[in-house]
Amino acid sequence: MTPNYVSLIEPFISHSSLKDWILEVANLAQPDSICVLNGSESEKTRLEAEALASGELVKLNPAVLPGCFYHRSSSNDVARTENLTYICAQNQKDAGPTNNWMDPSEAYAKAVKILAGSMRGRTLYVIPFSMGPVHSAFSKIGVELTDSVYVALNMRIMTRVGQAALDRLGSDGVYTKCLHGKADLDINRRLVLHFPQDNAIWSVGSGYGGNALLGKKCLALRIASALGRKEGWMAEHMLILGVEKPDGTKFYIAAAFPSACGKTNLAMLTPPETLRKKGYKIWTVGDDIAWLHINEQGGLSAINPEAGCFGVVSGTNSKSNINAMRMIGKNTIFTNVALKKDGTVWWEGHDDPAPDSALDWKAEPWTPGLKGVDGKLVKAAHPNSRFTASIRQCPCVSSEVDNEFGVPISAILFGGRRAGVAPLVMESFSWNHGVYLGATMASERTAAQTGNVGEVRRDPMAMLPFCGYNMGEYFEHWINMGRKMQRPPRIYHVNWFRTDEKNNLLWPGFGENLRILEWILQRCEGRVNAIESPVGGLPKVKDVDLSGLNLGPGVWDQLFVVNKKEWLEEQRAQEE
Ligand code: OXD
Numbered sequence: 152m153t154p155n156y157v158s159l160i161e162p163f164i165s166h167s168s169l170k171d172w173i174l175e176v177a178n179l180a181q182p183d184s185i186c187v188l189n190g191s192e193s194e195k196t197r198l199e200a201e202a203l204a205s206g207e208l209v210k211l212n213p214a215v216l217p218g219c220f221y222h223r224s225s226s227n228d229v230a231r232t233e234n235l236t237y238i239c240a241q242n243q244k245d246a247g248p249t250n251n252w253m254d255p256s257e258a259y260a261k262a263v264k265i266l267a268g269s270m271r272g273r274t275l276y277v278i279p280f281s282m283g284p285v286h287s288a289f290s291k292i293g294v295e296l297t298d299s300v301y302v303a304l305n306m307r308i309m310t311r312v313g314q315a316a317l318d319r320l321g322s323d324g325v326y327t328k329c330l331h332g333k334a335d336l337d338i339n340r341r342l343v344l345h346f347p348q349d350n351a352i353w354s355v356g357s358g359y360g361g362n363a364l365l366g367k368k369c370l371a372l373r374i375a376s377a378l379g380r381k382e383g384w385m386a387e388h389m390l391i392l393g394v395e396k397p398d399g400t401k402f403y404i405a406a407a408f409p410s411a412c413g414k415t416n417l418a419m420l421t422p423p424e425t426l427r428k429k430g431y432k433i434w435t436v437g438d439d440i441a442w443l444h445i446n447e448q449g450g451l452s453a454i455n456p457e458a459g460c461f462g463v464v465s466g467t468n469s470k471s472n473i474n475a476m477r478m479i480g481k482n483t484i485f486t487n488v489a490l491k492k493d494g495t496v497w498w499e500g501h502d503d504p505a506p507d508s509a510l511d512w513k514a515e516p517w518t519p520g521l522k523g524v525d526g527k528l529v530k531a532a533h534p535n536s537r538f539t540a541s542i543r544q545c546p547c548v549s550s551e552v553d554n555e556f557g558v559p560i561s562a563i564l565f566g567g568r569r570a571g572v573a574p575l576v577m578e579s580f581s582w583n584h585g586v587y588l589g590a591t592m593a594s595e596r597t598a599a600q601t602g603n604v605g606e607v608r609r610d611p612m613a614m615l616p617f618c619g620y621n622m623g624e625y626f627e628h629w630i631n632m633g634r635k636m637q638r639p640p641r642i643y644h645v646n647w648f649r650t651d652e653k654n655n656l657l658w659p660g661f662g663e664n665l666r667i668l669e670w671i672l673q674r675c676e677g678r679v680n681a682i683e684s685p686v687g688g689l690p691k692v693k694d695v696d697l698s699g700l701n702l703g704p705g706v707w708d709q710l711f712v713v714n715k716k717e718w719l720e721e722q723r724a725q726e727e
């Protein structure tokens with residue numbers, strides 16, 4: 152028998168069109184029950200109990216990992232599916248040449264077919280959430296409807312969920328309609344659909360974070376980038392990092408890198424010994440997304456719309472990111488790592504040696520050195536295994552994460568992964584030149600990826616999979632934003648990944664990158680001059696603190712070689 156949906160939501164929802172929308176979805180998907188989240192601690196305990204009972208979560212050893220849980224996603228559902236992600240703008244040209252497009256009525260019709268009756272036997276969770284501090288003028292309210300308790304628990308970490316978001320909405324406030332249904336997790340019936348003109352997102356057939364936690368890539372980047380263009384601000388795939396100088400002044404940097412290029416590590420950077428002794432400290436404001444608006448000083452300020460980190464676990468250890476390791480020591484959801492017999496977790500690159508045996512991310516028995524039928528080593532954790540943890544648990548979290556006005560941005564960094572061509576750092580000659588550097592940024596495939604080693608993939612502003620409208624108009628919006636600012640941030644291109652002839656990385660990266668950030672801040676303060684090269688401003692070696700680094704002879708110069716032939720080829724490739 153169909154439950155009385157009205158009576159299930161009536162006590163909690165006073166916003167009349169929200170009520171109508173929830174009823175519409177419930178009547179379509181036919182859940183057994185509806186649960187409106189209020190964000191309380193008791194609700195968290197109840198949801199965890201539900202997830203444990205259904206097997207969606209496993210409780211981890213509380214003596215070692217208090218408050219932590221383990222989840223495995225379906226083995227065909229472990230990453231964002233860009234090929235199944237669509238911008239369903241009214242006109243195809245509004246989605247632009249880099250996005251998949253589907254006519255909105257066709258898209259709705261396809262998803263309706265998949266969703267019809269798909270929540271029978273399940274609960275529909277109604278998740279009111281705020282992207283950004285609830286009372287900030289720059290925040291946006293969303294409501295996600297989902298039949299996944301895993302999504303509900305993740306959203307509680309990644310966003311500000313509950314009554315405060317509903318209160319902000321009042322009886323007629325604007326919100327993004329975020330509808331998520333697992334359906335049967337069939338990759339052939341999976342779609343991630345964005346409707347910018349309706350301020351709506353529909354995601355069906357996937358339980359993977361990037362496809363299912365709709366506040367993140369779908370709202371905070373794709374829908375928000377389109378809203379930002381209309382409203383005069385920018386939603387960017389950028390970390391936000393605070394650098395505290397020895398004299399106690401703090402500067403903020405926003406930085407865009409393609410996925411899996413060390414953004415979380417840079418956001419939580421540990422200063423090298425010499426800079427720590429000088430008095431440098433790092434404060435993390437955000438690790439993935441920045442919403443930037445023009446401030447009263449004519450510059451840019453940024454808020455992090457998220458409240459948590461959904462980071463890649465593989466390769467995380469106390470050397471690559473000690474702060475992340477501390478952050479995920481409690482109250483964390485681990486997805487698709489290996490589960491050890493003692494109820495703890497392990498992944499490739501973990502500080503601890505590989506366990507003698509474990510269950511891998513597919514729940515198969517795993518032992519070190521195990522080979523698959525193809526003769527290749529079987530990984531215990533999926534390379535895209537993830538942690539979900541509150542940013543407040545990060546030991547270097549900035550006190551500004553809840554600042555409703557955001558933090559002022561002194562510099563914007565664009566970074567690629569290039570074995571050659573791009574120097575370690577170069578400063579743009581102007582805002583528009585900086586936009587050009589961002590628009591042409593690229594990464595090369597490494598031996599760790601399938602495909603041709605060295606093949607260049609362009610990823611403008613690291614937004615290729617995340618821009619919710621026409622990429623050409625997106626560049627135009629960047630240029631227009633520059634025109635509106637009296638004090639725009641300076642723009643830099645960095646490349647931590649330059650190699651020598653033998654493919655050895657020339658620059659140590661990680662915490663040592665602070666040496667380059669220090670130079671950038673000196674430039675922002677007008678303390679040092681740059682060398683004007685044809686491609687941008689480069690640092691003089693005397694202006695960069697390299698003490699204690701022991702770079703080999705000639706390495707600094709190799710990091711800054713600007714080879715005319717390579718750059719002419721680069722220009723041709725950019726045009727292409
Ligand atoms: C992410 C990504 O998950 O960029 O942050 O793919």
Ligand code: MN
Binds near residue numbers: 388410439
């Ligand atoms: Mn990202």
